[in-house]
Amino acid sequence: MAGKILEYDVIVIGAGIAGCAVAAAFSRQGRRVLLIERSLREPDRIVGELLQPGGVNALRDLGLADCLEGIDATPIEGYHLYWQDDEASFWFCDIDGRKPEGRSFHHGKFVSKLRDAVCSIPGVSLVEGTVTELLRDEVSSRVLGVVAVCSTGDDQMEMFYAPLTVLADGSNSNFRSQFTSSKPKAQSRFWGLEIADARLPIPRYAHSVLGRGPPILMYPISTYTTRILVDIPDPIFRDLGNSSAVRAYLQERVAPVVPNVMRPQLRLAIKSGRLRSMPNAWMPSTRNTTLGLIMVGDASNMRHPITGSGMTVALKDAVLLASLLNPADIPHLNDSDAVLRAMRRFHWKRKTHSASLNILAQALYLLFVSEDKNLAIMQRGFVRYVQDGEKRFAEPAWIMGGLTSNPFGLFYHFLSIAVYSIRLHLRQSSTLFGWILALGQSAGVLVSALGIIWGPLVDELRR
Numbered sequence: 001m002a003g004k005i006l007e008y009d010v011i012v013i014g015a016g017i018a019g020c021a022v023a024a025a026f027s028r029q030g031r032r033v034l035l036i037e038r039s040l041r042e043p044d045r046i047v048g049e050l051l052q053p054g055g056v057n058a059l060r061d062l063g064l065a066d067c068l069e070g071i072d073a074t075p076i077e078g079y080h081l082y083w084q085d086d087e088a089s090f091w092f093c094d095i096d097g098r099k100p101e102g103r104s105f106h107h108g109k110f111v112s113k114l115r116d117a118v119c120s121i122p123g124v125s126l127v128e129g130t131v132t133e134l135l136r137d138e139v140s141s142r143v144l145g146v147v148a149v150c151s152t153g154d155d156q157m158e159m160f161y162a163p164l165t166v167l168a169d170g171s172n173s174n175f176r177s178q179f180t181s182s183k184p185k186a187q188s189r190f191w192g193l194e195i196a197d198a199r200l201p202i203p204r205y206a207h208s209v210l211g212r213g214p215p216i217l218m219y220p221i222s223t224y225t226t227r228i229l230v231d232i233p234d235p236i237f238r239d240l241g242n243s244s245a246v247r248a249y250l251q252e253r254v255a256p257v258v259p260n261v262m263r264p265q266l267r268l269a270i271k272s273g274r275l276r277s278m279p280n281a282w283m284p285s286t287r288n289t290t291l292g293l294i295m296v297g298d299a300s301n302m303r304h305p306i307t308g309s310g311m312t313v314a315l316k317d318a319v320l321l322a323s324l325l326n327p328a329d330i331p332h333l334n335d336s337d338a339v340l341r342a343m344r345r346f347h348w349k350r351k352t353h354s355a356s357l358n359i360l361a362q363a364l365y366l367l368f369v370s371e372d373k374n375l376a377i378m379q380r381g382f383v384r385y386v387q388d389g390e391k392r393f394a395e396p397a398w399i400m401g402g403l404t405s406n407p408f409g410l411f412y413h414f415l416s417i418a419v420y421s422i423r424l425h426l427r428q429s430s431t432l433f434g435w436i437l438a439l440g441q442s443a444g445v446l447v448s449a450l451g452i453i454w455g456p457l458v459d460e461l462r463r
Contacts, residue, residue, distance in 0.1 A: 006034070006158065006159075006160050006161070007160075007161045007162065008032045008033060008034040008125070008160065008161070008162040009026070009031040009032045009033065009162055009163065009164070009333055010022075010023075010026045010031050010032070010033045010034070010162055010163075010164045010165075010166060010333065011033075011034045011036065011145060011146055011160055011162040011164070011165045011166070012033060012034065012035045012036070012165075012166045012168055013036055013131050013146065013165065013166065013167055013168060013169050013175070014036075014037060014167070014168035014169035014170060014297070014299070015035050015036070015037030015040070015111075015114075015115055015118075015126060016037075016043070016048075016111060016168065016170055016297065017048060017110075017111065017114065017297065017311050017314050017315065018168040018170075018296045018297025018298070018299075018314035018315075018317065018318065019035060019037070019166070019168035019169075019296075019297070020035070020064075020111070020114040020115060020117075020118045021058075021059075021062055021064070021114075021314060021315050021317075021318035021319075022166050022168060022296060022317075022318045022321060022322070023035045023118050023121075023124050023126075024062050024063065024064055024114075024117070024118050024121060024124075024318070025062055025318045025319065025321065025322030026322055026325075027118070027121045027122070027123040027124045028062075028063060028121065028322075029322060029326060029327050030123065030327060031123060031327070031333075032123050032125075033123055033124045033125070034125050034127065034160055034162065035118065035124060035125065035126045035127070036127050036128075036129055036131055036146070036148055036160075037115075037126070037127075037128060037129075038128070038129070038130050038131075039128065040115065040126070040128045042108040042109070042111070042112050043107060043108040043111050043112075044107075044108055045107045045108065045278070046107075046190065046192030046227070046229065046276050046277075046278060047107070047190060047192075047229070047278060047305050047310070048107040048110075048310060048311055049104055049105060049106065049107045049219070049221050049227055049308075050076065050102060050103075050104045050206065050219055050308035050311075051068075051102055051103045051104070051105075051110075051308075051311050051312065052102045052307075052308060052309055052311075052312040052400070052401045052402045052403075053092055053100035053101055053102050053401040053402065053403055054312050054316065054353070054401055054402020054403045055102070055309075055311050055312030055315050055316070055402055056068070056100075056101065056102060056103055057402075057403075058312065058315035058316045058318070058319050058402075059315055061319050062315065062318060062319060064114060064117055066113075066117065067110060067113040067114050067117050068103050068105070068110070068113075070113070071105050071106065071109040071110055071113055072105065072106075072109075072222040072223055073103045073104065073105040073110070074103065074104050074105070074204065074219075074220040074221070074222070074223070075101045075102070075103060075204050076101060076102035076103060076104050076204060076205070076206055076219065077091055077092060077099075077101055077102075077204045077205060078090055078091030078092060078202075078204075078205050078206075078397075079091075079205060079206050079207070079208065080201065080202050080205045080206075080207045080208070081207075081208050081210060081383060081386065082207070082208065082209045082210065082212070082257075082259070083210045083211040083212075083379060083380070083382075083383045084211045084212060084380075086380070086383050086384075087383075088383045088384075088386040088387045089202065089205065089386070090386050090393040090396075090397050091205075091397065092397055092398070092401050092403070093390050093394040093397060093398070095398060095403055095404070100398075100401055100403055102308075102401065104206070104219045104220055104221055104227075105221055105222070106221050106222060106225075127148070127150055128150065128151040129148040129149055129150035129151055129158075130148060130149050130151075131146045131147070131148045131169075131174070131175075132147050132148060132149055132157070133146065133147040134146055134147075134165065134175060134178070134293075135147060135159065135161070140291060141290065141291070142290070142291035142292040142336070143165045143290060143291065143292035143293040144161055144162075144292060145159060145160050145161035145162050145165065146159075146160050146165060147159050147160075148160060162333075163292060163332070163333040163334035163339070164292060164293075164294065164325075164333045164339065165292060165293050165294075166293075166294055166295075166296060167179075167293060167294070167295040167296070167299045167300075168295075168296050168297045168299055169299050170297065170298045170299060171184060171279075171281060171298040171299070171302055173295075173298075173299040175299075176295065176299050176300075179288060179290050179293065179295065180286045180288070180295075181286075182283050182284065182285075182286050183283065184279070184281035184282070184283045184302055185281060185282050185283065186234070186279035186280055186281040186282075187233060187234055187280070188231050188232060188233045188234055188279075188280050188369070189231075189232055189234065189237055189277045189278060189279050189280060190229045190230065190231055190232075190277060190278055190280055190305065191229070191230045191232055191246060191250070191275060191276070191277045192227060192228065192229045192230075192275075192276050192277070192278075193227075193228050193250075193266075193269045193270065193273045193274070193275060194221070194225050194226070194227060194269065194273060194274070195225070195226040195227075195228055195262065195265045195266055195269045195273075196224060196225060196265065196269070197224055197265060198225075198226040198261075198262050198265040198266070199261060199262075200218060200219075200220065200226060200259075200262070201259050201261060206218065206219035206308070207219070207259070208306075209257055209258060210368040210379070211368065211376075211379055212257040213253045213254070213257060214230050214231050214232050214233075214236075214253065214254070214369075215230075215231040215306060215365070215368055215369060216228065216229070216230050216231075216254060216257070216258065217229040217231075217306065217308075218258070218262070219308075226262070228254075228258075228266065228269075229305075230250060230254050231280065231306070231365075231369065232246070232249070233369070236249075237277075243275055246275065247270050247271070247275065250270045251267065251270050251271075254266075254270075255267050255270060280304050280305060280306075280365075281302045281304075282302060282303060282304060282362055282456075283301060283302040284301065284358070284456075284459040284460055285300050285301035285347065285350070285354070287344065287347045288300075288343055288347065289340075289343075291336050291339075291340060292336075292339075294321070294343055294346070296314065296317045296318065296321065297310075297313075297314040297317065298310065298314075300317075301313065301354060301358065303357065303358040303361040303362055304361045304362055304364075304365040305361070306361055306364055306365045306368075307357065307360055307361040307364060307400055309357040309358075309360075309361055309400070309402060312357065312402040313353065313354045313357055313358070313402075316350075316353045316354070316402065317350055317354070320346060320349060320350055320353075321346055324342040324345055324346050324349070325339065325342050329342075330342060351407075351460065351461065352405045353402065353405045354460075355405070355407045355460040355461060356399045356404075356405045356406060356407050356409075356410050357399075357400075357402060358456065358460055359407060359410055359411075359453070359456040359457055359460055360396075360399060360400055360410055362455075362456040363414060363452050363453050363456055366452045367379060367382070367452055370448075370452075372448055373441070373444075374441060374444035374445045374447075374448040375445070375448050375449075375452075377421050377422075377425050377441065377442075377445050378417065378418055378421045378445050378448070378449055380421065380424070381417055381418070381420050381421020381422075381424055381425075382417050382421070384420070384421075384424060385416075385417050385420050385421075395409060395413065396410070396413050399413075407457065407460070407461065411453060411457060414449065414452075414453045415449065415450075415453075417449075418445055418446055418449035418450075419446075421445055422442040422445055422446065425438050425441065425442055425445070426438050426439065426442060
């Protein structure tokens with residue numbers, strides 16, 4: 001039985017990071033916003049827990065910086081890498097006279113704070129309900145609104161209308177396939193555990209263990225809790241078959257290579273902690289041409305979470321989208337031509353901040369998950385490049401932190417690391433034959449490096 005018909009300026013499907021940010025941005029412009037979320041219980045996820053400094057800045061631009069308070073969020077100032085028997089640190093260097101910091105936290109606590117903050121903004125209506133259908137114009141196929149079953153106790157179906165509907169329902173979007181042929185591609189899964197009372201070797205740093213088996217990420221999510229994520233390729237997981245086998249794999253392959261101070265607590269967590277997983281997907285964004293609809297966040301674009309940049313992209317998307325649809329330029333969102341022009345600009349302008357983060361995440365993952373001998377040479381060179389200090393890593397760290405955007409600068413640094421690795425490799429040769437052999441391997445390093453960076457670069461910039 002159909003219920004009442006309600007009208008808004010904007011309907012946002014999904015009250016996660018992206019959805020809340022978009023709702024806040026539009027409502028502060030005086031737009032009437034409906035935010036629909038399937039469940040308003042505190043989310044329980046193992047990613048979306050590390051916000052880069054650029055994301056912190058975007059949160060401030062959205063007027064939501066207070067959402068980082070009261071959730072035991074930890075400042076993140078840099079990263080410490082373990083690679084085989086070597087290690088290196090890099091940090092977010094001062095930029096514009098300020099010391100950048102990221103934040104890490106329980107994902108669910110942060111999302112709950114965002115929802116509370118958005119609800120307090122005049123013009124926002126947050127509704128718990130399941131969107132079952134997008135309303136479309138039969139002639140133009142324009143999205144006119146949604147049909148939703150709201151959780152009011154009587155399972156009443158209601159129709160909500162708005163000139164703009166924002167799809168922010170995440171990586172498992174129910175509606176994305178109606179508007180794009182792009183599909184998430186996942187080759188591995190993160191398996192995650194919470195480690196109680198563990199102290200990372202360097203406070204306020206995220207830590208990575210690379211080159212000793214599966215990539216491992218570790219970072220604090222509260223004062224006394226550390227998250228560990230282990231990237232296990234799908235073929236290995238299929239061979240393992242069940243969670244007991246995964247736990248045994250973690251005991252054998254992961255516990256022995258984490259820092260000594262964390263091993264006792266990690267072994268206890270592997271034995272009895274709650275083990276969860278999620279796929280690590282890559283999906284470049286595609287240009288949206290559907291009137292009345294726009295996709296943001298993981299519904300639109302995904303990158304491997306190894307660099308923790310997903311939330312930063314989503315928050316920056318919200319800032320940009322609201323600026324392009326500002327009432328001063330587009331007073332009425334039912335002005336189809338003006339909104340469509342803005343959507344086209346949004347697709348290409350967002351690449352200013354998203355392309356660098358997407359390409360970097362995919363390239364780093366492919367580099368350090370590879371067992372190619374040529375790329376092992378580059379892995380070593382990467383660590384030594386970082387050890388050379390701020391003159392080497394300052395700009396790449398700014399890019400990773402979402403503080404500056406430069407896809408071609410990223411390409412330059414990636415090739416610089418390849419050349420740097422080649423130089424180190426050639427210096428190890430003490431004989432003519434060894435030098436000739438190393439020269440041939442060096443050519444392989446350059447080819448492999450180009451193969452890693454070129455694919456994500458083309459995917460991002462051609463669409």
